[in-house]
Amino acid sequence: xxxxxxxxxxxxxxxxxxxxxxxxxxxxxxxxxxxxxxxxxxxxxxxxxxxxxxxxxxxxxxxxxxxxxxxxxxxxxxxxxxxxxxxxxxxxxxxxxxxxxxxxxxxxxxxxxxxxxxxxxxxxxxxxxxxxxxxxxxxxxxxxxxxxxxxxxxxxxxxxxxxxxxxxxxxxxxxxxxxxxxxxxxxxxxxxxxxxxxxxxxxxxxxxxxxxxxxxxxxxxxxxxxxxxxxxxxxxxxxxxxxxxxxxxxxxxxxx
Amino acid sequence: xxxxxxxxxxxxxxxxxxxxxxxxxxxxxxxxxxxxxxxxxxxxxxxxxxxxxxxxxxxxxxxxxxxxxxxxxxxxxxxxxxxxxxxxxxxxxxxxxxxxxxxxxxxxxxxxxxxxxxxxxxxxxxxxxxxxxxxxxxxxxxxxxxxxxxxxxxxxxxxxxxxxxxxxxxxx
Numbered sequence: 001x002x003x004x005x006x007x008x009x010x011x012x013x014x015x016x017x018x019x020x021x022x023x024x025x026x027x028x029x030x031x032x033x034x035x036x037x038x039x040x041x042x043x044x045x046x047x048x049x050x051x052x053x054x055x056x057x058x059x060x061x062x063x064x065x066x067x068x069x070x071x072x073x074x075x076x077x078x079x080x081x082x083x084x085x086x087x088x089x090x091x092x093x094x095x096x097x098x099x100x101x102x103x104x105x106x107x108x109x110x111x112x113x114x115x116x117x118x119x120x121x122x123x124x125x126x127x128x129x130x131x132x133x134x135x136x137x138x139x140x141x142x143x144x145x146x147x148x149x150x151x152x153x154x155x156x157x158x159x160x161x162x163x164x165x166x167x168x169x170x171x172x173x174x175x176x177x178x179x180x181x182x183x184x185x186x187x188x189x190x191x192x193x194x195x196x197x198x199x200x201x202x203x204x205x206x207x208x209x210x211x212x213x214x215x216x217x218x219x220x221x222x223x224x225x226x227x228x229x230x231x232x233x234x235x236x237x238x239x240x241x242x243x244x245x246x247x248x249x250x251x252x253x254x255x256x
Numbered sequence: 257x258x259x260x261x262x263x264x265x266x267x268x269x270x271x272x273x274x275x276x277x278x279x280x281x282x283x284x285x286x287x288x289x290x291x292x293x294x295x296x297x298x299x300x301x302x303x304x305x306x307x308x309x310x311x312x313x314x315x316x317x318x319x320x321x322x323x324x325x326x327x328x329x330x331x332x333x334x335x336x337x338x339x340x341x342x343x344x345x346x347x348x349x350x351x352x353x354x355x356x357x358x359x360x361x362x363x364x365x366x367x368x369x370x371x372x373x374x375x376x377x378x379x380x381x382x383x384x385x386x387x388x389x390x391x392x393x394x395x396x397x398x399x400x401x402x403x404x405x406x407x408x409x410x411x412x413x414x415x416x417x418x419x420x421x422x423x424x425x426x427x428x
Contacts, residue, residue, distance in 0.1 A: 172303030
């Protein structure tokens with residue numbers, strides 16, 4: 001049982017550590033992707049025998065690395081907790097991720113389409129008469145206040161109402177606030193996926209007899225992602241445009 | 257002698273009548289003037305949107321509490337009182353049956369809070385235009401206001417300077 005725990009820890013460490021799998025294979029902790037007991041040939045240097053440890057050595061190394069892995073994970077968690085800028089926000093490792101959606105201009109885009117730009121991600125919908133237009137307008141005003149720095153930011157408006165918010169509707173909607181805002185929609189599954197990745201809650205609640213009579217409760221939060229697509233921080237949607245602009249300016253200037 | 261009595265009677269009657277009319281007039285004045293609707297406005301409709309929201313400040317200058325019980329307008333299929341509420345980062349819109357305005361206080365309808373939700377607008381609201389909206393109060397009765405359509409970018413704090421603007425308010 002303890003050995004199982006070490007193995008789990010090692011597996012977790014290998015999977016989530018920033019180093020490639022090869023690093024671990026090179027020290028013979030992890031076997032290659034080939035069949036059990038044989039190292040995959042393309043992962044070792046040509047003509048070189050894989051070093052084989054005695055079971056005792058291997059076990060000792062596992063114990064050591066398991067402890068190291070746990071320590072490293074703890075350290076990472078502490079660093080993350082320390083630099084987490086807003087209390088109550090989720091772990092930096094947990095927000096955002098890959099997505100495939102349809103942009104308001106009809107293009108199919110993924111998270112990778114926006115690499116190189118800071119992202120300000122907001123989830124809402126066009127039937128929302130109060131908070132969404134207020135927030136989008138705040139974003140537009142914040143961009144205005146940022147001047148040339150705004151060129152480094154792409155605001156994304158992801159609909160939580162894909163049934164009604166077609167690319168055409170979204171295109172007209174976001175343009176009313178600022179042409180730099182990109183509207184994103186998709187299939188209900190794609191929207192559910194991206195919402196899950198961003199830890200966004202959304203739920204329809206009916207307001208009448210017709211199937212179309214509904215509003216959507218949703219998380220109203222701005223997510224800041226860096227040019228590599230990594231989550232940076234949350235900004236409350238209740239912040240004023242000046243505060244949003246100041247926060248973005250600070251984050252962008254810190255990074256460069 | 258008879259004429260004196262007649263005169264007295266006439267004077268008495270006219271006095272009574274005028275008193276009665278003063279009383280009636282006073283009643284109307286009370287209901288019309290205790291509630292003031294300040295700076296009613298709505299955001300211009302963004303492209304593609306079919307819903308809108310109207311905002312205002314309801315001032316109750318009287319001593320007694322009053323209650324806004326209904327809203328109606330011709331620009332949308334339905335108008336209803338709503339309240340946006342953000343709790344733990346989740347925004348919900350809740351239907352509100354009535355809004356109480358205590359005597360000597362005010363109820364503020366503003367973005368992110370209370371608003372008159374305009375559902376299924378017959379046509380987009382255009383900046384610079386205005387439209388009538390009728391508010392029904394339990395005591396003050398119906399008050400029709402002229403709602404001004406502001407630019408999409410209008411924020412609530414920009415509306416502060418309009419607080420004194422009573423234009424468009426009239427009672428039915």
